[in-house]
Amino acid sequence: MRPRFETLYALIGDDAKVFADIGYDLGALMVAFLKRRPHGQAVGVEIQPQAAARFRSTHAATLGRAGLDRVTLLTGSGLAPLTDRAADAAPIDCAVIAGIGEDTTLSLCRASAELVAALPRLVICIPTFHATIRPGLAELGLYAADERLVVDRGRTYEVIAFEPGVEPSDDAVATLFGPRLFERRDPGVVGWLEDVRDRYQKAYAHGLRNYLNGPRRALGEKLARLDEALERARQWDDATRTSG
Numbered sequence: 482m483r484p485r486f487e488t489l490y491a492l493i494g495d496d497a498k499v500f501a502d503i504g505y506d507l508g509a510l511m512v513a514f515l516k517r518r519p520h521g522q523a524v525g526v527e528i529q530p531q532a533a534a535r536f537r538s539t540h541a542a543t544l545g546r547a548g549l550d551r552v553t554l555l556t557g558s559g560l561a562p563l564t565d566r567a568a569d570a571a572p573i574d575c576a577v578i579a580g581i582g583e584d585t586t587l588s589l590c591r592a593s594a595e596l597v598a599a600l601p602r603l604v605i606c607i608p609t610f611h612a613t614i615r616p617g618l619a620e621l622g623l624y625a626a627d628e629r630l631v632v633d634r635g636r637t638y639e640v641i642a643f644e645p646g647v648e649p650s651d652d653a654v655a656t657l658f659g660p661r662l663f664e665r666r667d668p669g670v671v672g673w674l675e676d677v678r679d680r681y682q683k684a685y686a687h688g689l690r691n692y693l694n695g696p697r698r699a700l701g702e703k704l705a706r707l708d709e710a711l712e713r714a715r716q717w718d719d720a721t722r723t724s725g
């Protein structure tokens with residue numbers, strides 16, 4: 482499996498028995514979960530009407546009848562279809578939303594705020610650098626309990642596991658960029674932030690003209706603190722090299 486999927490899989494958590502994949506597309510993550518956990522159940526939601534039939538025909542041989550019986554495929558948008566599950570269905574331990582843009586991911590979570598707040602874990606992987614998802618999910622009562630950086634096909638992705646609760650850190654820069662990454666002094670932070678700086682430098686210098694007002698403000702405020710975040714990460718990298 483590609484590194485991004487391996488990281489998503491790792492953050493679903495070892496104890497999860499039922500996991501939901503919102504926007505499962507070809508279903509790689511669900512297949513891994515069903516194969517690796519013989520008693521696990523997966524619930525997939527896709528907006529593409531043909532996705533369910535495609536999943537069943539593509540993965541029938543790999544999963545077999547017993548594997549297919551452990552997956553429920555729902556057609557619709559975001560987390561809302563999860564409420565269509567049978568009343569006696571086992572509760573979802575973890576939902577994943579990966580590969581969907583920041584604005585859409587946040588609107589889907591806001592549209593199902595009650596359901597989101599009741600999830601033991603919600604794993605998010607936004608495909609681009611983002612600025613509104615952390616504060617947006619904090620408003621829904623979640624904090625980043627765990628987070629990882631993963632490089633896949635030359636790009637760095639943040640994979641964040643949110644859980645109910647309040648962010649314990651009062652470190653403003655760390656909270657903005659990744660409190661658990663900063664706590665852990667993650668060695669990937671320098672490379673990731675250098676890449677973000679290189680990619681956004683031009684747009685930032687031109688006032689992020691191509692962004693809508695709300696995201697533009699949040700992204701501008703975050704990028705304004707990028708050098709500070711990078712400087713801190715470089716210091717801990719230097720300290721590790723010196724002590725090693």
Ligand SMILES: C[S@@+](CC[C@H](N)C(=O)[O-])C[C@H]1O[C@@H](n2cnc3c(N)ncnc32)[C@H](O)[C@@H]1O
Pocket residue numbers: 503504505506507526527528529557558559578579580581585589
């Ligand atoms: C880029 S793919 C990502 C697939 C996979 N989750 C991954 O991380 O590689 C995004 C998928 O999300 C689906 N999608 C987009 N908006 C959605 C929505 N509102 N509800 C459910 N699925 C959605 C798309 O149809 C597409 O299959």
